[in-house]
Amino acid sequence: MVQVAVLGAAGGIGQPLSLLLKLNKDIDVLNLYDLVRCPGVAVDISHINTNSKVNAFQGAAQLAECLTGCDIVVIPAGVPRKPGMTRDDLFNVNAGIVRDLVQGVAENCPKAQVCIISNPVNSTVPIAAEVLKKNGVYDPKKLFGVTTLDLVRTSRFAHELRPDFDANTFIPVIGGHSGPTIVPIYSRVNKQLQLSEQELKDITQRVQYGGDEVVKAKDGEGSATLSMAYAGYRFVASLLDARHGRPTTECCYIDLAVDPSGAQCYRSLGAQDLSYFSVLASFDKDGIHNILPLDNLTPFEQELVKVAVPALASNVEAGVSFINK
Ligand code: NAD
Ligand code: LMR
Numbered sequence: 001m002v003q004v005a006v007l008g009a010a011g012g013i014g015q016p017l018s019l020l021l022k023l024n025k026d027i028d029v030l031n032l033y034d035l036v037r038c039p040g041v042a043v044d045i046s047h048i049n050t051n052s053k054v055n056a057f058q059g060a061a062q063l064a065e066c067l068t069g070c071d072i073v074v075i076p077a078g079v080p081r082k083p084g085m086t087r088d089d090l091f092n093v094n095a096g097i098v099r100d101l102v103q104g105v106a107e108n109c110p111k112a113q114v115c116i117i118s119n120p121v122n123s124t125v126p127i128a129a130e131v132l133k134k135n136g137v138y139d140p141k142k143l144f145g146v147t148t149l150d151l152v153r154t155s156r157f158a159h160e161l162r163p164d165f166d167a168n169t170f171i172p173v174i175g176g177h178s179g180p181t182i183v184p185i186y187s188r189v190n191k192q193l194q195l196s197e198q199e200l201k202d203i204t205q206r207v208q209y210g211g212d213e214v215v216k217a218k219d220g221e222g223s224a225t226l227s228m229a230y231a232g233y234r235f236v237a238s239l240l241d242a243r244h245g246r247p248t249t250e251c252c253y254i255d256l257a258v259d260p261s262g263a264q265c266y267r268s269l270g271a272q273d274l275s276y277f278s279v280l281a282s283f284d285k286d287g288i289h290n291i292l293p294l295d296n297l298t299p300f301e302q303e304l305v306k307v308a309v310p311a312l313a314s315n316v317e318a319g320v321s322f323i324n325k
Contacts, residue, residue, distance in 0.1 A: 008077025010037035012225030078118035106135035126319030145253030242283035262291025
């Protein structure tokens with residue numbers, strides 16, 4: 001029996017993400033939670049002819065029931081950006097939303113794997129960790145900031161530049177999930193891509209600001225929802241693969257304390273004191289199994305990490321002090 005909850009299920013990401021999860025045969029029960037519109041979304045999705053059962057929960061009074069027994073909790077609840085905003089501008093609203101939802105996780109399904117989509121991910125993941133720590137149930141193997149959309153963009157944009165390159169190629173992205181903290185590691189595939197110096201600079205910039213591209217195109221109607229639903233689905237499907245013993249690797253934003261020796265390679269890039277970083281990791285049924293090293297970064301990539309580190313440090317500090325102030 002695998003039970004998955006989506007918190008914020010009636011939103012722009014939540015609806016298509018829930019739809020994709022309904023199609024996954026590894027899920028037996030899908031609990032959809034939101035403050036609004038949830039029964040309609042859940043009944044609609046429940047008519048899809050796969051075997052899983054879909055349940056609707058609406059409003060804070062039903063959060064505990066939604067979470068009880070859950071193995072995986074996915075959190076896309078919160079406000080999205082409008083043009084001119086950074087992800088950090090969402091902190092004031094989304095920090096409290098994530099804090100309260102993760103408090104529900106701590107009380108009702110403390111062993112669940114928790115996937116944080118709500119922005120700013122660089123801060124909302126430390127917020128979630130601090131809440132779980134305060135409740136005495138923190139296990140860093142089971143808490144992930146979902147950065148998969150950065151990987152999706154990294155390989156897709158490479159295909160746009162070199163149509164012979166398979167858009168589904170795995171290219172790691174490390175660092176965090178906002179502008180300069182997003183560090184795509186194109187060196188892993190540059191034998192195939194043969195990017196010129198200028199092309200590499202341009203495509204890296206496009207990945208770092210891919211979210212802004214969508215925000216601008218949506219012109220006030222929010223940020224990426226459909227590509228994010230796909231990316232969030234891919235990440236949850238990877239967790240499910242690992243639960244079933246199928247080998248899985250993904251990048252995600254985690255607490256480096258989960259595997260100090262694996263983290264060493266990332267710390268040596270200039271992130272000595274950082275506690276959270278997006279890394280390449282392998283997964284098992286409990287979540288993170290190992291942090292996998294990414295050696296031999298190019299000087300260009302090492303420089304990107306150097307720029308990312310101070311921004312990440314202040315994002316992490318904002319999250320930690322929000323809970324402990
Ligand atoms: P949206 O406004 O369309 O949907 C958000 C949903 O959350 C709404 O249905 C709302 O009712 C619900 N919600 C708000 N407060 C809640 C609470 N306390 N409990 C439960 N549900 C609550 O927004 P969206 O486009 O789906 O984006 C959601 C979040 O995901 C934003 O913060 C956005 O920045 C973030 N995002 C992250 C990534 C990523 O790569 N990690 C990508 C895209 C968007
Ligand atoms: C993205 O990368 O598309 C998301 O983080 C949403 C945003 O605000 O850009």
